[in-house]
């Protein structure tokens with residue numbers, strides 16, 4: 001009789017929560033403040049203490065890696081987080097890792113980790129749309145779901161995942177499609193599954209290379225190159241592109257209209273920049289998921305440009321940076337944009 005609880009404790013998975021800040025750690029002046037608040041206020045110990053039910057799912061411990069709103073995250077922050085995740089993933093007494101994160105750049109961090117972490121242990125990135133001080137705060141349940149998925153054996157080998165609004169999304173595909181609403185995170189290809197009352201229900205698997213099957217490894221990445229993003233619209237000119245190149249961008253993500261199209265007022269500058277060695281990567285600013293194909297709208301073969309395919313501009317920046325740590329060859333980079 002005495003042995004039972006002990007056996008139960010031993011069977012529970014060990015999950016580490018790495019806290020980085022964001023609204024999930026935010027606080028507002030009153031319960032009515034769902035949108036007006038300060039992000040990155042509450043420490044990880046307080047967050048964990050706020051959801052006592054976590055201890056039913058796993059042996060949970062927390063680490064405060066940083067405390068920032070995610071719009072302010074830098075490449076150095078990404079590397080710091082990535083290295084800590086890798087150390088924990090290598091540790092025998094860690095079964096799964098949760099990262100609490102602001103939602104503004106959550107999709108970038110999730111995709112970055114999906115590319116560079118050589119582990120099949122679950123890595124779950126999670127945030128919230130409302131601070132914990134607000135009525136109907138969503139952080140508690142999102143965090144509970146994240147720990148549940150991180151501790152489950154079923155989540156192994158599926159790449160970095162995101163648990164928001166009861167859905168399990170692929171860290172590669174998911175994007176913040178809407179602000180204000182708690183139903184903020186969507187993937188153009190749909191969620192992988194659902195998490196309900198601590199149980200995961202899976203419906204599909206990621207088809208793109210990730211984690212164990214990736215050619216990238218955080219342990220080999222010393223720094224990330226400068227990659228900029230320039231946005232297209234009617235009456236656009238080449239000012240932003242030239243400024244990014246002048247600032248030393250190794251690649252520029254062109255946020256094109258529609259099919260990643262490029263204004264005739266911008267084409268000559270992009271052809272020049274490519275001749276000067278800058279990689280030009282065409283993506284799209286359409287809201288529900290772009291889909292850019294080679295030589296559609298623009299002669300990519302002739303210009304030696306790259307297409308981002310279905311990656312949105314901010315995810316294209318992540319893959320371009322990681323890819324450029326391995327190669328400067330545009331054909332190799334294009335291969336990566338098809339495979340990841």
Ligand SMILES: NC(=O)C[C@H](N)C(=O)O
Nearest residue numbers: 022023069070102103104
């Ligand atoms: N909902 C949020 O987390 C937004 C916040 N600005 C952040 O990304 O840190």
